Amino acid sequence: MMMMYGLNGPLGWLAMILGVVVHIAFAVMVVLAAIWLFRSLFRGAEQYSGDRKAEAILKQRYANGENSLEDYQMMKKELA
Template sequence: MMMGYGFSGPFGWLGMGFGMIIQLAFTALIIMAAIWMFKAVFRGGHSVERPIDAVEILKQRYAKGEISSEEYQRMRKELEF
């Protein structure tokens, strides 16, 4: 005769299944946290981004066609001193 509840608690197979789900969820959470930390360390995480300098913005505006070639040349000369 068995005494007590055994491995899966008072709920039998249901308790064991619930325990497995909790364990899998906990394991998935640990794996996701490890991946997030890996990305944060090797990609710089959410650190301060490198500021874009004025010449780079000017190049982007020229590439989009927002300014003409003459405007681009004039503004670039002014920025480079």
């Protein structure tokens, strides 16, 4: 005679609850992976805006007379 495993089987309700927990955990991991991927892709844009900020500071210092023309050109070349 074949044994039928249902909710009255060896693990019963426990197996059903564990199945739901595993599915929810998998969904959470997929969402977290998507967030990580999104942030890592757009991290380069943040660094680019930092370069623009550095160039603006360099221009401001040159305009205030803190740097000579040679210093300004050398630093601008290093930023590029």
